[in-house]
Amino acid sequence: MRKTISLFLLLLPLIVSAQQTASLSGYITDTQTGETLIAANVALQGTRAGTTTNTSGYFNLQHIEAGTYTLLVTYIGYRQYKKEITLEENENRRLVIELIPKEYQLEEVVVQSDREQEEQRSIGTAQIETEFIRTVPSVFQADIFRSLQLLPGIKAASDFSSGLYIRGGSPDQTLILLDHTTVYNPSHFFGFFSTFNPDAVKDVRLYKGGYPAKYGGRLGSVLTIFNRDGNRNEFEGSVTLGMLASRASVEGPINKGSWIFSIRRSTLEPLLEILRKSQDNIPDHFSFLDVNGKINYDINADNKLSMALYAGNDNLRFPFAEDAGVRLHYGNQTFSGTWTHIFSEKIFSNFTVTGSRYFNFPSFNISGTPFKRSNNIYDFSAKGDVEYFRNDRHEFSAGFWAGLLTLKLHDKFDGDQTFSSRTHTPYGSFYLQDKWHITDRLTVTPGLRINGFSEGRYLRVGPRFSLEYRPSAGIRLQGAYGRYHQFLTVDSNEAFTGFDVWLTADEGVSPSAGNQYIVGIKTSPWKDYAVDTELYFRTMEDLFDPDPFLQDQAGLPYEKTFRFGKGYAFGTEILLERQAGRLTGFAGYTFGVTRRKFPGFNEPVEGGTARYYPPKYDRIHDLNVVLSYDLSSRWSVSAAFNYATGQAYTKPLGRTAAFNFPTSATSKQQLTVGKVNASRLPDYNRLDLSFSRDGTFWGFGEALWQFQLVNVYSRRNTWFYNYDLDENPAEREAVQLLPILPTISYTLNF
Amino acid sequence: MNRILLFVIGVTVLAGCEFYEQDEYREYYVVEAYLVAYDPLPDIILSKTVPIEEEYVYSDASVNDASVEVRLLNADSTINERYTYGSGGEGLYYPTESAAVQEKQLYQLYVTLPGGDSIEAKTYVPGDFETVNRQELPDQYRYRGDKQIEITTTRSEYHTGRQAYYVFTVNAEKPDSTNLTPFYADLVGEQERSLQNYSVHSSGIINEGNYSPTPEGNITLKVPWLSIAFYGHNEVVTNAIDDNMYDFLRSQETQTGGFSLSPGEIQNIRYNINGGIGIFGSMARDKNRFEVLRPPR
Structure with missing residues (x-):
């Protein structure tokens, strides 16, 4: 029934006739760099006609009566663009509108239109x-x-x-x-x-x-x-020197286009060298590097090409004991090539080919016994998105995404291959969506996404629906529903992501699914202030996680290497934001609950069924206050304060031991617990401060000093408790999070 | 507008109440016994858990007035033979008659507690296996030399037809600090680990699926140098474990360490015992003795 309604909503607009009038479309760019601006707001003053730019910086307004209008374009951090335009009957006007960045404007306060932050304040x-x-x-x-x-x-x-x-x-x-x-x-x-x-x-x-x-x-x-496209008008660059990492970026124009190249590398070597002289167990080498590059070329007004590259990796070499060491090399490489094509004044499109590789190569060598892992993911895909601006009521979009995912995992222990798997699976999806402005106050966006995954031969349909109603100018009531599917899971740990292994759904391992229900109210109660509230409820079905009790998966059927479960989450988010003035910032409060249930886990000792339990990261209350104040034309200060309920942990209740375990010289300690993660760590709070000073570097370029204090009052928040069972009675030790950390950085823009 | 905000705040405050409360401590009876194919019936230890905040004194935790019986079951779970146990004090129970554990048989532990409650558990003893190439193996190996100890054994069978789960144990005959191999010498000397941890030194669980069978259906197990903590004579034991030991080991090791759960999340151990906790496991094992020589200086 639900699918029928969705299809009806999608097809109904096709039978609605459209009146031929004028249209206005084009790109919004930064006047200084020529960068396209995403989610900029475009409106005709005094009318209900308005929209936001898409991810290519393109906008389209259809079905405009011929006449003279005031065109308003706004974007955060930019001066408002205001110009009178006259549109003739059947005219299709295309513009390239250049916005002036905030630092070049004369006024101190950014002027914002009623449609400011339209996109940013969409539901979710x-x-x-x-x-x-x-x-x-x-x-x-x-x-x-x-x-x-x-x-x-x-x-x-x-x-x-x-x-x-x-x-x-x-x-x-x-x-x-x-x-x-x-x-x-x-x-x-x-x-x-x-x-x-x-x-x-x-x-x-x-x-x-x-x-x-x-x-x-x-x-x-x-x-x-989205990475920047690069400056289309002039060559420029920046260099930032930091305590942990430094980075540099250069960009400039090419004929009908632009390019940008950025590099960032850790600069830990001097610190490691100093530590090595006084401390044991310091890595021989520990570094990361990443590079980003992008080049853009406009073939003509209707066709643009863009190529983007990213490569990053981490390297660790750590002899952690005599005759024992670990090496880890992991990283990502991505590539994308995008063709942006405007078929007509009403049809805008993007076609992209993508390539993504993730790899990690951990290796240990202990006492002459090597362990090596080779873990690679290759994901090559093609995708297309087409937007059809049928009239001022309907914005259709449709697209596809088809690809080939390859996961290769090989383990070698002591010279022998102990595990080898290769998953090679095509996947594909197709979607259709209509943003339907039913009335000036009511907009609905029905959509449908069909996902296919070859491994296990799964086909899943995910309806989506969102609604927005504006009872008055300052209030937006919103709601959304969607059904979502996931064909992948990751074997990871919150404390260490270097060994991540991604796994797929397969025969006997159904993809996860879930529903999301959201309602929200977005208000602008006073000038320059916004108050947003959202309530959400999510379900999670057929979750498949690697079985945490499994030490060795060799020889086991694939489905036996997982635990299967379900979960849910619900919560409320409230955001109070001040958007303009010398003091800007926001206060965000979240009330959230999340639970998981896996058979065989969190079951009573004496037997019974599994119970829902909160994962460690569950925090009931979470408050963030972020403020920024311009002390003078050169100095500014920012502060971020976080207060949150302590995370969940499991308090052991009792202990015993297996005293004569035949494969151990020592007793095997056993803890008995009640409900898993039913206790809470002490509440978390932390205040960070940042001072920035703008200046120049001997007239060579603009410079920025940043002095930061993380955890100003050095509160030693607790990460988790460790129980030392060698002590009798057992001793609980709090493993603490970061102490006070001062950092300094210097950025030069030239 | 104000009403909506009040509603949201009200719902938030109400929902903020924590309904997932921490349980109180509960005492459990704990059994411990390991049956080894073709070894005599084992002693059984019976005790109780102790609250985590209290000092654990085994003599106080031990349970002495229970009635303990081990039963050899038929395939249909009817009782084939009963072995009664006597109390030796301090929670120790010993078989009153000598009998050898039979491979590929189902045993049941039945304990009647002083208060009338009972504890029950079953174990299937894995099929015995043996080394087939011992005659071809040298008695001495040079530590990290060209040759590694490679033991070829017959397969261990299990009643469910599952693959064998192995744990390799190296028992050092002279676990003296002067005999430690470099890595373990560093752990004991520099990182202050207990020497005792390594005198009986075991691998984690290793599935049979890691090994390619020989044409005869046997498997060859290579002993990694990592498992050798001491120079000198070492007993290399190959253990094929039952489901109870498999579940106990993998969940116990996750409980006390590892990366598979978030730090601070502790799950109960999988005991497979009714009416209590602990381990009633079984295994088949095969032993070989070698001397590991120091590498040339």
């Missing part, structure tokens, strides 16, 4: 500016994921993890796309940082839940990151 959506990433206090260096962790609904597993735990989902439930390409392990230093270089990034958008039919393949969320 969050967007962060790259400027925010660069200025918000962060551990050692600016980091996209750690900046995202400040937003409501997104939690960090610990100070040591940049993993995104969104609305009760684990990191593998978030699809991460860099320039349309899937990135499988976006981390450096085993999860401490994300792989994305903030210098290279243009747009970061997170669909926390209820994401549209355009995306699929993950149960929870989608994070899209």
Whole structure:
């Protein structure tokens, strides 16, 4: 029945006749660099006609009555664009509108239109500016994921993890796309940082839940990151020297296009050298490197080409004891080539080929016994997205994504191959969506996504639906529903992501599925203030995780290597934001609950059925306050404060031991526990500060000093408890998170 | 508008109450026994758990007034033979008559506790196996020399037809700190680990599926140098374990370490015991003795 309704909603607009009038379309760009601007707001003043630019910076307004209008274009951090235009009957006007960045405007306050942040405030959506990433206090260096962790609904597993735990989902439930390409392990230093270089990034958008039919393949969320295209007008560059890593970026124009190249490398070697003189167990080598490149070429007004590359890796060489050492080399490589084609004034399209590789090669050699793993994922795909602006009521979009996924895992122990698997599976999906403005106040967006996965021969249909009603100018009531499927899972650990192994659904291992229900209210109660609230409920079915009790999977049927379960999550997010003025920032509060259930886990000792339990990262209350204040034209200060309920942990209740275990000289300690993760660590709180000073470098270019204090009052938050059973009675030791950390960085733009 | 906000806040406060409460400590009876194919019936230890905050004193935790019986079962689970146990004090129970454990047989432990409750568990003893190439193997190996100890054994059978699960154990005959191999010398000397940890030194669980069978259906097990903690004479034991030991070992090792669960998440061990906890396991094993010589200086 539900599918029938969805299909009806999709097809109904086709029978609605359209009146031929004028149209307005084009690109919104930065006047200084020529970069296209994503999610910029375009409106005709005094009318209901308005839209936002898509991920190519393109907008389209259809069905405009002939006449004279005032065109308004706004974008965060840019001066408002306002121009009178006259449209003739049947005219299809195409424009390239250049916005002036905030620092070049005379006024101190950014003027914003009523449609400001339309896209950013869509249901389940969050967007962060790259400027925010660069200025918000962060551990050692600016980091996209750690900046995202400040937003409501997104939690960090610990100070040591940049993993995104969104609305009760684990990191593998978030699809991460860099320039349309899937990135499988976006981390450096085993999860401490994300792989994305903030210098290279243009747009970061997170669909926390209820994401549209355009995306699929993950149960929870989608994070899209677009790298910058490069400056189309002049050559420029920047260099940032930091304590942990330094980075450089250069960009410039080419004939009808632009290019950009960014590089970032850790600079830990001097610190390791100093530590090595006074401490044992310091790695011989520990580094990461990443490079980003992009080149764009406009063939003509209707055709654009873009090629993007990313490569990053981490290297560790660590002799952790006499005659024992570990090496780890892991990283990602991505490639994408995009053809942007405008078929007509009403049809816009993107076609992309993508390539993504994730690899890790850990090896141990202990007492002359080597262990080596070779783990590779290759994902090659082609995708296309077509947007059809039928009239001012309907924005259709449709697309496909087809690819070939190869996972290769080989283990060698003591010179002999002990495990070898190769999964080679085609996959594909197709979607259809209509953004239907039923009335000026009511918009619905029905959609349908069909996913196919060759391994196990699975075909899944995922309906999507969202609705927005505006009872008044300052209030938006929103709702969304979607069914989502996931064909992959990851064998990972929140404390260490360097060994991640991705696994697929297969015969006997059904893909995971889940429903999401979201309602929200977005308000603008006062000028420059926004208050957003969302409530969500998610189900998770057929979760398949690697069995944590399995030590060796050799010789076992594939389905026996997993545990299967289900889960749910619900919560509320409230965001209060001040968007303009010398003091800007937000306060975000999240109430969230997430639970999992796996047969054989969290069962009473005396027998019974499995019970739902919270994963470690479950936090009931989470409050983030992020403020930025311009002290003067040169100095600014930012502060980020986080208060959260302590994470879940399992308190052991009793102990005993197996005293004569035949394969051990010592007793095998046993703990008895009640409900798993039914206790809470002490509440978490932390304040970070960042001071920035703008200046110049001997007239050579603009410079920025940043001084940061992470964990200002050095609260030793607890990561987890370790129980020392060699002591009698057992002793509990709190393993602590980061202490106070001062960092300094210097950036030069030339 | 205000009403909506009040509703949201109200729902949030209500839902913020924690309904998933921590349990109170509960005491469990603990059994411990290991049957080894063709060895005499083992002693059985019976005790109780102790709250985590309290000192564990075995003599206080031991249970002495229980009635203990081991039964050899038929394939249909009817009782073939009963072996009664006597109390030796301190929670130790010993078989009152000598009998050897039979391979590929199902045994049952039945304990009647002083209060009338009972504990029951079953184990199927894995099929015995033997080394077929011992005559071809030298008695001495040079540590990290060209040749490694490679034992070829017959297969161990299990009643469910599953593959064999192995644990390799190396028992050092002279576990003296002067005999430690370099890696373990570092662990004991520099990292202050107990020497005792390595005198009986075992691998994790290794599935039979790791090995390619020979044309005769045997498997060849290579002893890694990593398992040699001491120079000198070592007894290399190949253990094929039953389902109870398999479940106990893999869940116990996850409980006390490892990376497969988030830090701080502790799951109960899989005991396969009714009315209590502990281990009633069985195994078949084969032993070979070698001397590991120091490498030339």
